[in-house]
Structure formats: structure tokens, C-alpha cells
Amino acid sequence: MSESSKIDKELYIHKFLSGAMSPQERISFLEWLDESNENRKVYEELNSIWNASQAIPGMQRFDYKAAFEKHKSRLNEQAEITERKPRIFTLYRRYFVAAAALLGLVLATLFLLKKDKTLETYYAENSPENIVLPDQSEVWLQKGANLIIRQYDNTERKVELTGIAFFDVSKSSDKTFTVLASEMEVKVLGTSFIVDSDKKYVWLKTGKVQLISGNKSVQLTPGQSAYLVSGKFTIESSPSMDTTKFDWINKEFSFNNAPLNKVIRDIELRFGISIVLGENEDISACYFTSGSLRSNTLDEVFNILKLSFNMKVDSLDAHKYRMTDISCR
Amino acid sequence: MEQLTGLEFTDLLKQNPEKALEWIYKNYYELLCQRVNIIINDAKSAEDIVQDVIFELWKKKDQIQIKNSPLPYLKTACRNRALNFLRDKDPRTEEDTVLQDFETKDTGITEILEASEVEKKIKASLDRLPEKCRLVFIMSRYEEMTYNEIAAKLEISVKTVENQISKALSLLRADIFSNKD
Numbered sequence: 225m226s227e228s229s230k231i232d233k234e235l236y237i238h239k240f241l242s243g244a245m246s247p248q249e250r251i252s253f254l255e256w257l258d259e260s261n262e263n264r265k266v267y268e269e270l271n272s273i274w275n276a277s278q279a280i281p282g283m284q285r286f287d288y289k290a291a292f293e294k295h296k297s298r299l300n301e302q303a304e305i306t307e308r309k310p311r312i313f314t315l316y317r318r319y320f321v322a323a324a325a326l327l328g329l330v331l332a333t334l335f336l337l338k339k340d341k342t343l344e345t346y347y348a349e350n351s352p353e354n355i356v357l358p359d360q361s362e363v364w365l366q367k368g369a370n371l372i373i374r375q376y377d378n379t380e381r382k383v384e385l386t387g388i389a390f391f392d393v394s395k396s397s398d399k400t401f402t403v404l405a406s407e408m409e410v411k412v413l414g415t416s417f418i419v420d421s422d423k424k425y426v427w428l429k430t431g432k433v434q435l436i437s438g439n440k441s442v443q444l445t446p447g448q449s450a451y452l453v454s455g456k457f458t459i460e461s462s463p464s465m466d467t468t469k470f471d472w473i474n475k476e477f478s479f480n481n482a483p484l485n486k487v488i489r490d491i492e493l494r495f496g497i498s499i500v501l502g503e504n505e506d507i508s509a510c511y512f513t514s515g516s517l518r519s520n521t522l523d524e525v526f527n528i529l530k531l532s533f534n535m536k537v538d539s540l541d542a543h544k545y546r547m548t549d550i551s552c553r
Numbered sequence: 554m555e556q557l558t559g560l561e562f563t564d565l566l567k568q569n570p571e572k573a574l575e576w577i578y579k580n581y582y583e584l585l586c587q588r589v590n591i592i593i594n595d596a597k598s599a600e601d602i603v604q605d606v607i608f609e610l611w612k613k614k615d616q617i618q619i620k621n622s623p624l625p626y627l628k629t630a631c632r633n634r635a636l637n638f639l640r641d642k643d644p645r646t647e648e649d650t651v652l653q654d655f656e657t658k659d660t661g662i663t664e665i666l667e668a669s670e671v672e673k674k675i676k677a678s679l680d681r682l683p684e685k686c687r688l689v690f691i692m693s694r695y696e697e698m699t700y701n702e703i704a705a706k707l708e709i710s711v712k713t714v715e716n717q718i719s720k721a722l723s724l725l726r727a728d729i730f731s732n733k734d
Contacts, residue, residue: 234722235715242693244700269730270722274694276671280679281587281695284596288582291604292575298608453642454598500640503708544637
């Protein structure tokens with residue numbers, strides 16, 4: 225081999241070790257090995273690293289039993305939520321259709337109230353939903369979000385959220401309002417804020433909140449947001465975003481010269497998806513204006529963006545999309 | 554029970570879903586965690602990722618057909634999530650953020666098994682590689698992906714993959730055989 229000095233030895237050996245060579249290439253490789261002692265020495269060292277590295281992923285132990293138990297308890301939680309919904313609907317239907325069955329209704333209601341006193345559930349199945357709680361606190365559930373009232377009485381206000389919601393909590397003397405979201409606990413008195421249980425994200429509009437997860441705890445001031453990543457909170461200041469953060473509950477869903485990164489965030493929130501950008505995309509100079517997109521589907525919104533920014537949108541999985549080749553004019 | 558074939562697994566899933574779920578955890582959980590952990594180098598998040606993947610699979614089990622072993626699906630889903638985890642993590646740690654973090658040292662939910670000196674040394678060297686370099690090497694070594702597949706997955710050129718592989722191996726070699734000759 226005349227150009228053997230130009231060969232990247234490591235790469236050549238790697239192709240051999242990883243089995244990427246055709247039989248013909250393997251023969252040439254073995255000949256190359258015999259060409260010099262240096263070639264053979266590098267090969268032998270890399271070969272021993274290659275072989276010894278095989279066992280490395282096995283160095284850490286993970287316990288499946290605890291994980292299996294956790295899975296079962298997650299399943300039970302879900303069963304609780306889905307089991308209860310149909311019962312409520314059945315009840316309403318009976319109420320309207322057969323008002324005569326009053327006694328049955330009363331009994332059923334009593335049963336239901338008793339059963340559901342601590343576990344009322346709201347589910348925004350098809351569109352964002354607005355809920356007013358007994359003390360006039362309001363919650364806007366994003367499509368797909370689920371809210372369970374754990375306790376709501378004179379001593380405590382505690383709800384559990386799956387998905388994304390905006391809370392506007394009325395101040396009620398010294399009663400804390402607690403949102404349980406994934407591994408986070410969000411404690412407030414009177415304030416307004418957004419919680420995303422999937423992304424483990426909280427954004428505070430007004431007032432003060434305390435976030436707790438395990439033994440970590442942080443406080444947010446208005447305009448700040450926090451992510452929980454690997455058990456740690458990261459706080460970002462984004463006061464300039466201010467009220468425009470709530471466009472996903474704005475009924476028109478329209479944009480007026482809005483920065484593209486905000487548009488993307490709103491789309492994520494409204495449709496409950498996540499969007500990533502290609503590696504070298506710079507969208508800091510992109511702005512977007514549109515009429516009302518209220519009745520548009522996700523695909524239609526993507527088509528409008530494709531036309532506006534000449535971009536490509538790929539679906540990575542059911543809830544994740546990637547935007548590439550974005551050009552801003 | 555370890556020796557279930559794909560067909561037997563499908564039967565078990567039909568007859569006793571909970572047993573089937575336990576079987577998945579018993580046989581695949583550790584393996585999957587290890588594969589994710591070697592990509593992201595974060596044992597706690599690796600467990601979260603694997604649990605989420607199994608949970609998602611389980612939610613969809615009536616809609617999708619698990620014809621044979623669920624392992625190929627689980628492996629791919631775990632790998633994708635691990636890579637997304639790295640991608641999502643990056644910008645935030647680089648951004649100009651105020652990090653308020655009441656750090657307590659990881660109490661270590663994992664332990665290092667008995668490993669030969671060489672294996673320990675290689676593990677340490679692997680962890681010292683530059684992040685992208687380490688990732689490319691690991692995708693080649695443990696995910697058994699081709700240069701083309703790695704390039705597509707990481708959205709880099711094949712040339713870059715080759716450079717990173719070459720760099721990884723020469724760094725590992727320098728690190729491990731530095732006492733020699």
C-alpha cells in the first residue's frame with residue numbers, strides 16, 4: 225500500500241474492529257498490519273481497548289423491582305382518573321333524560337359527592353378549558369391537561385396537575401395553594417403562574433411562589449421561570465415575555481410581529497407538543513404575523529410556517545417535531 | 554421465565570399483562586438503563602428515561618401489536634430519548650442563567666460492580682473524552698450504529714463522525730497506554 229502513510233490508522237482499525245469491512249477489505253487490512261511494526265502495535269493496543277470496553281455498560285447496577293413498583297403505582301393513579309370520568313357523564317345524562325328518576329339521582333349524587341369530595345377531576349379533552357374553583361381561583365387547562373382536586377377546604381387547597389395549566393389563585397388569608405406536578409411541588413398564597421408537569425416548568429406572572437422537589441427548594445419572583453432538570457432547578461429571567469406568554473389561552477391565537485421563538489413556544493403549549501430546532505438554526509431575527517389561527521389544526525399551522533419561513537418540519541415522534549432550514553426575510 | 558420467545562411473550566401479554574410487565578422490567582430494565590446511562594452519563598435520569606419509555610409502551614399496548622420481543626422497540630425508543638435528553642439539556646446549561654441550586658452530592662443509587670482494572674481505566678478515560686467525541690464513540694461501540702447512521706442521528710457529516718471516531722481512539726490509546734514505552 226503506497227499511500228499507507230496517509231491512512232488514518234485509528235479509523236482504519238476501527239472499521240475493522242466494528243465489522244464495517246467487506247471480506248476483500250479485511251484481507252487488505254491484514255496485509256496492512258504486516259507492513260510495519262507500528263501498524264501492528266497500534267492495532268494491538270486498540271484491539272485490547274475495544275475488547276475491554278465491551279463490558280463497560282455492565283458496570284452500573286440498576287434495580288428493576290423499585291421501578292416496577294413505581295410503574296404499577298403510576299398505572300393505578302391513571303386508572304383512578306379514567307375510571308371516574310364516565311361515571312360523571314352517565315350521571316348528567318340521567319339527569320337530563322330521566323328527571324323522574326329523582327330518587328336514584330339523589331342517591332347517586334350523594335354517593336358521588338361522598339366518593340369525590342377529595343378527588344374531583346377535570347380533563348381538557350379537546351380544547352383548553354377554564355375552571356373556577358370554590359374560592360374564585362381560576363385555572364386554564366391546556367388541551368390534554370388533567371387536574372385533580374386533592375383537597376379544597378378550610379384548611380388546605382391542594383391540586384394535582386398533569387400537563388400544562390395557567391393558575392390565577394385568589395389570596396385566601398394564610399391558606400396555601402399547592403400544585404403537585406410530576407416531581408415538583410409549587411406552593412403559593414395568591415398569585416398567577418403557569419405550570420407544565422411534563423417539561424417540569426413553572427413561569428410566574430405575579431406574586432411569589434415556592435418550588436420544591438425532593439430536598440431542593442427555590443423561590444421565584446415575577447417574570448422568572450424555572451425548569452427542573454435532573455432534580456435541580458434552573459432559573460431564568462424573562463420579564464420581557466410578560467403577558468404575551470399567555471397567547472395559547474388567548475382565544476384568537478393570532479400573532480403580530482411576534483418573535484419566532486415565542487410563536488414556537490405558543491404552538492408547543494397550545495397543541496401539547498415539543499419542537500426542536502436543527503443544529504445551526506438561528507431564528508433570533510425571525511418575526512411572524514398572522515390572523516387568527518384559532519380553528520387551525522397543527523398541520524395547518526405548520527403549513528403556514530413552512531410558507532412563511534421556507535422551513536422543513538419533520539415529525540420525530542407523535543409529540544415531537546423538528547424544524548430545519550428556517551430562513552427569515 | 555428468562556427464555557421466553559417472542560410468541561410466548563405475546564401469549565403472556567394476553568393472559569397475564571401484569572406478569573408480562575414484570576417480565577419486561579426483570580429482563581430488560583437494567584440492560585436499558587445501562588445503555589441509556591452510557592450515553593447520557595446520568596444514572597438517575599437514565600432510570601427516568603427508561604421508566605417513561607416502558608410506561609409509554611404500556612399505555613399503547615392495546616393499540617400497537619407487540620408481535621415478537623418488545624426489546625428492539627424499547628432499545629430504539631430509549632436511544633432516541635437519550636439523545637433528545639442531551640440535545641434538550643445542552644442549550645439550557647450553556648445559556649446565561651442564574652443557577653440556584655442547593656446541591657447535595659448524589660447519594661449514588663448505583664454502584665460500581667467489580668470490574669477489572671483495565672475496564673475501570675477505560676471507563677474513566679471514556680468519561681474524560683470531549684462530549685461529542687464520547688457520544689460518537691459510544692454510538693458506534695454500544696449502539697452498533699454505522700458512520701452514516703450516527704451522522705444522520707446527530708445531524709453532522711460522515712466526515713465529522715470519522716474524525717471523532719479517530720480522535721476518540723487516539724485519545725483513549727494515549728490515555729491508557731501512556732505508561733508504556
